[in-house]
Amino acid sequence: MPTVIFQLPDGTERKVTAASGTVLMQAAVSNGVAGIVAECGGNASCATCHVYLDAAQSELAGGPNDVEDEMLDFTAAERRPTSRLSCQVQLSDALDPMLVHVPEEQV
């Protein structure tokens, strides 16, 4: 079962585990991880579940599809090369442990 380490803007970390295949946003929300708003519930239409993946894991996770790529232009915090919408990323054993940086703001 993959572990996700969320690095929060205040420097603290939250470690959660979830089954492989679980959507990253769902792993955050169901464990009460602060800073993942997810207003649209995972439809890639709000950009309030924005996260920065670890640079080394970003390629393994794959890139955003066209819809996500477009939405990433509307994030509250700056878009970076490793930016993803967490509702579009699935946990996998290849990304265990997964390191995720939560941005300062989502709205």
Ligand code: FES
């Ligand atoms: S939950 Fe809305 S874009 Fe991810």
